[in-house]
Amino acid sequence: MPELPEVEVTRRGLARCLEGQVLVGATIRNAQLRYPVPEQLADTAPNLVLALVRRAKYLIIETSRAAIIIHLGMSGTLRYLSVATAPSRHDHVDLHLAQGGCVRYRDPRRFGAWLWVERPDAEAVNWWESDERLRQLGPEPFDPALTAECWYRATRGKKQEVKRWLMDGRAVVGAGNIYAAESLFLAGIDPRRSVGSMGRVRYARLLEALRRVLDQAIEAGGSTLRDFVDDRGEMGYFQHSHHVYGRAGKPCLLCATELRQIRQGQRTTVFCPVCQR
Numbered sequence: 516m517p518e519l520p521e522v523e524v525t526r527r528g529l530a531r532c533l534e535g536q537v538l539v540g541a542t543i544r545n546a547q548l549r550y551p552v553p554e555q556l557a558d559t560a561p562n563l564v565l566a567l568v569r570r571a572k573y574l575i576i577e578t579s580r581a582a583i584i585i586h587l588g589m590s591g592t593l594r595y596l597s598v599a600t601a602p603s604r605h606d607h608v609d610l611h612l613a614q615g616g617c618v619r620y621r622d623p624r625r626f627g628a629w630l631w632v633e634r635p636d637a638e639a640v641n642w643w644e645s646d647e648r649l650r651q652l653g654p655e656p657f658d659p660a661l662t663a664e665c666w667y668r669a670t671r672g673k674k675q676e677v678k679r680w681l682m683d684g685r686a687v688v689g690a691g692n693i694y695a696a697e698s699l700f701l702a703g704i705d706p707r708r709s710v711g712s713m714g715r716v717r718y719a720r721l722l723e724a725l726r727r728v729l730d731q732a733i734e735a736g737g738s739t740l741r742d743f744v745d746d747r748g749e750m751g752y753f754q755h756s757h758h759v760y761g762r763a764g765k766p767c768l769l770c771a772t773e774l775r776q777i778r779q780g781q782r783t784t785v786f787c788p789v790c791q792r
């Protein structure tokens with residue numbers, strides 16, 4: 516499943532192809548995604564692309580007429596191609612550009628989503644967040660307004676386990692299972708610890724660690740950027756070396772203690788019982 520770093524790398528790759536270009540319609544081969552693909556996409560009236568923005572795992576194509584909001588779901592990918600490239604079975608949507616070329620959406624499992632939010636008369640900052648799915652999202656991990664102090668204050672008196680709290684999307688977006696486990700290891704925090712028991716120093720370490728692991732994953736993904744500008748291969752998970760994720764039973768890289776695996780909610784967590792307190 517694409518996580519925040521994969522979506523950010525998609526944004527960086529496609530922004531170069533899309534920003535400043537004019538959309539002139541779409542081919543919708545299969546409208547049955549998570550929600551029906553909006554028919555407005557196929558409208559051939561010229562529509563200037565102003566920016567490609569990411570919010571959590573949503574990509575927002577801000578145009579002169581609307582915001583086209585895309586969620587990649589479990590298996591969605593976007594690539595910039597020549598229109599002459601023959602579509603395959605799972606290529607459900609093409610966005611056509613005036614200068615030739617198209618952005619093609621492939622999604623074998625069809626859990627992805629395309630939304631259309633009309634540009635309002637009175638513009639606000641990030642006006643597309645009028646869509647409730649975006650409005651409900653927690654803070655972005657790299658937003659400077661998100662601080663350890665925010666987390667500290669929001670968790671006084673709460674008993675939730677820190678790993679589950681980090682992953683539930685309200686404290687921050689983008690901490691999927693891999694990134695939550697890795698950042699707790701780097702911060703030296705036991706994933707079972709209750710959020711109310713953590714002081715400002717632990718929250719500062721955790722936020723810094725989360726930003727570092729996401730940043731490293733985005734940097735690692737930069738090397739796969741060519742997948743978005745031609746038709747070679749499909750984007751998979753980025754290949755990172757993990758400290759704890761996927762390493763249950765193996766020795767901790769810091770202290771050589773055997774890494775433990777537990778279940779938290781529906782998810783597995785791997786951690787070091789010595790380094791993480």
Ligand SMILES: [Zn+2]
Nearest residue numbers: 767770787790
């Ligand atoms: Zn250790």
